[in-house]
Amino acid sequence: MRKYWINYLIIISCFMLIFSCQEKKKNAKFKVVTTTNMISDLLHQIGGDSIEVVGLMGAGVDPHLYKASEGDVTKLTTADAIFYSGLHLEGKMVDVFEKMNKSGYKTFALSDGLPEKNKISSANFAGNHDPHIWFSVENWRLAAKFVTKQLSTLQPQNKEFFEENLRTYDLDLKSLKEDLNEIASKLPKEKRILVTAHDAFSYFGKEFDFKVVGLQGISTTAEAGTKDILDLANFIVENDVPAIFVESSVPEQTILALKSAVESKDKNVALGGTLYSDSLGNSGTPEGTYLGMYIYNMSTIVNALNVTE
Numbered sequence: 450m451r452k453y454w455i456n457y458l459i460i461i462s463c464f465m466l467i468f469s470c471q472e473k474k475k476n477a478k479f480k481v482v483t484t485t486n487m488i489s490d491l492l493h494q495i496g497g498d499s500i501e502v503v504g505l506m507g508a509g510v511d512p513h514l515y516k517a518s519e520g521d522v523t524k525l526t527t528a529d530a531i532f533y534s535g536l537h538l539e540g541k542m543v544d545v546f547e548k549m550n551k552s553g554y555k556t557f558a559l560s561d562g563l564p565e566k567n568k569i570s571s572a573n574f575a576g577n578h579d580p581h582i583w584f585s586v587e588n589w590r591l592a593a594k595f596v597t598k599q600l601s602t603l604q605p606q607n608k609e610f611f612e613e614n615l616r617t618y619d620l621d622l623k624s625l626k627e628d629l630n631e632i633a634s635k636l637p638k639e640k641r642i643l644v645t646a647h648d649a650f651s652y653f654g655k656e657f658d659f660k661v662v663g664l665q666g667i668s669t670t671a672e673a674g675t676k677d678i679l680d681l682a683n684f685i686v687e688n689d690v691p692a693i694f695v696e697s698s699v700p701e702q703t704i705l706a707l708k709s710a711v712e713s714k715d716k717n718v719a720l721g722g723t724l725y726s727d728s729l730g731n732s733g734t735p736e737g738t739y740l741g742m743y744i745y746n747m748s749t750i751v752n753a754l755n756v757t758e
């Protein structure tokens with residue numbers, strides 16, 4: 450009798466264990482893996498508490514050069530969905546995403562949410578498009594819509610919640626653009642020349658009417674040569690550019706070499722500050738969000754270029 454009783458207890462315990470595992474799985478949050486922290490921020494804005502966001506690239510990480518580690522592959526293969534930027538921004542990870550997509554993983558490139566006319570063509574970059582799409586606020590509004598649409602398909606029970614978050618965030622993005630235009634309006638047209646380490650700011654230039662010049666081209670994989678540095682130094686002297694900018698995700702040596710080259714021509718050029726180009730700032734700081742990053746960048750650019758001789 451005692452033996453039957455023990456068996457009975459074991460069977461009950463097994464059922465309870467199975468039930469609690471299933472409950473845990475049912476309650477586990479929908480896990481979304483992202484590449485850059487701009488995308489993590491966007492997924493937080495739309496997905497809110499209903500999803501868990503795991504970002505692969507933290508602050509200051511260069512997506513052009515980033516290679517997936519073994520740990521990243523585990524994160525990717527256990528994700529419920531993967532969101533990346535696309536247009537070859539994540540140059541070394543394109544193969545990983547394409548293979549995963551073919552194997553049935555749910556991978557989404559934000560650039561697929563943009564119409565062709567919103568992408569800047571560039572013959573110098575793999576895929577022939579400039580991948581720095583987030584520097585167009587209009588593009589980021591479309592990316593937010595794209596994320597909302599995909600999350601709503603993946604989690605139809607939360608569709609209303611995602612759409613409400615989109616409505617709120619879209620208002621924030623519209624008001625961001627007004628604030629950015631207001632800050633830019635303090636800088637006369639002839640002073641709107643932005644010189645940075647690599648060509649990340651073409652969308653910014655197009656949307657806010659700046660001429661942008663990058664020393665390294667669109668990807669950081671191409672290094673600037675001596676001739677590039679001398680040509681750009683001449684351009685800075687000829688156009689009387691008062692400041693050039695370091696980027697948080699690119700080593701500052703190239704910009705320092707450019708500064709020296711300008712100074713060797715008896716012209717002073719200041720370091721205007723560090724801009725967030727291919728990465729947001731640290732999480733928990735204003736610059737760790739898209740909205741805060743953009744206000745910081747625009748203010749830094751306008752303050753450094755708005756000098757009177």
Ligand SMILES: [Zn+2]
Binds near residue numbers: 667
């Ligand atoms: Zn870049």
